[in-house]
Amino acid sequence: MKNLQVQIDAHSGFCFGVVYAIEMAEEILNDEGVLYCLGDIVHNDEEVKRLKNKGLIIIDHQVLSELRNEKVLIRAHGEPPSTYELAIKNNLTLIDASCPVVLKLQHRIKNSFDKGDSIYIYGKHAHAEVIGLLGQTNNEAVVFQDISELDLATVPKNITLYSQTTKSTDKFYEINDMLKGSGIEVNTNDTICRQVSNRDRELRDFAGKFDSIVFVSGTKSSNGKVLFNVCKETNPNTYFISNSDQIDSSWFSENDRVGICGATSTPMWLMEEVKERILTF
Known part of the structure; x- marks a missing residue:
């Protein structure tokens, strides 16, 4: 020894958003023994395995489009408006466990888009949360993982900047300062989850x-x-x-x-x- x-x-x-989603899933699984979940409920194979053993069924958007008259859990990452529209069409009951921090961000981006803002989102391409955020803008917002992806000469002179909730605060403000240093007027929205x-x-x-x-x-x-x-x-x-x-x-x-x-x-x-x-x- x-x-x-x-x-x-x-x-x-777990952060509180994940705790919330898992508690909702377990409550239904304990009562009904089965529940569909759109995407991995959490990015941890061991926890997903545990919940699958309790009756959780992980599906993707393709399977969702073919599903009818079932309950489906929306995980903490959130979903774009198109998912809710499909649920109505297919008579699906959505158990919405979207993280409150993510939902608040979705609403803020939607309001900015409705006002005609040029929206830029600091986030990971194709990440589930980012897909949900993009959906608030009819996929018109610009998503970038690093400022090197942007041609600063062609970026509008006035933009509204948001961040995926799980990105680095330091990096976000570094990007914000670089944009402003390039003569761009930035309406900065710090939407990073402090937890x-x-x-x-x-x-x-x-x-x-x-x-x-x-x-x-x-x-x-x-x-x-x-x-x-x-x-x-x-x-x-x-x-x-x-x-x-x-x-x-x-x-x-x-x-x-x-x-x-x-x-x-x-x-x-x-x-x-x-x-x-x-x-x-």
Whole structure:
């Protein structure tokens, strides 16, 4: 035995939007035993597997278009107006678990679009949340992941800037300053969720307190990739895993202090499982 001291980051685990969606799903699954969900309810394979075992059926938009007279969960990322229109057409009951922060952002973008604003969205191309945001503008808004994608000479001289809720606050304001520095008048809307963005600072503090860090996240989680790199920058002995089977005992030396943390899509039960596995070394 290596006599490892293991601690789970108290701030890690699901954000409130994911908690809300999963609680809604479990309530229906407990009552009815089956529920359709449009896309993975959360970007964590282990949690999706757990809910599938309870009767959750993950579908895509193609399957949705063929579905009739069923209940379908809208996950925290939100959906574009076309999904709601299809639901009415196909007599589907939508269980809307869209994150309140995302819904508020959708409404703000819709209002800007109705006023005729030139809308730019800092976000990840083809991300579920961004697709929902674009839908508020008839897909006319400009989405960019990095300012290098924009030809600043052709950007309108007056734009309205929004951000996907899970992007970096620092990066958003860096982009905002670069746009303004190029002579563009920017109506800036900081729409980043602080529960997510504040994780950067919290994780840097956490990662610096241990000999090694085990970061637990699904491979599909954009937030997980960003937060893993935050930990890695602070503590080079940071390891990315998706489940407890991937842990390697050679990562740890005798009497090491080991920290466990994760993405906002990582369930606490999974981090507890990881802790129990590490304590067997």
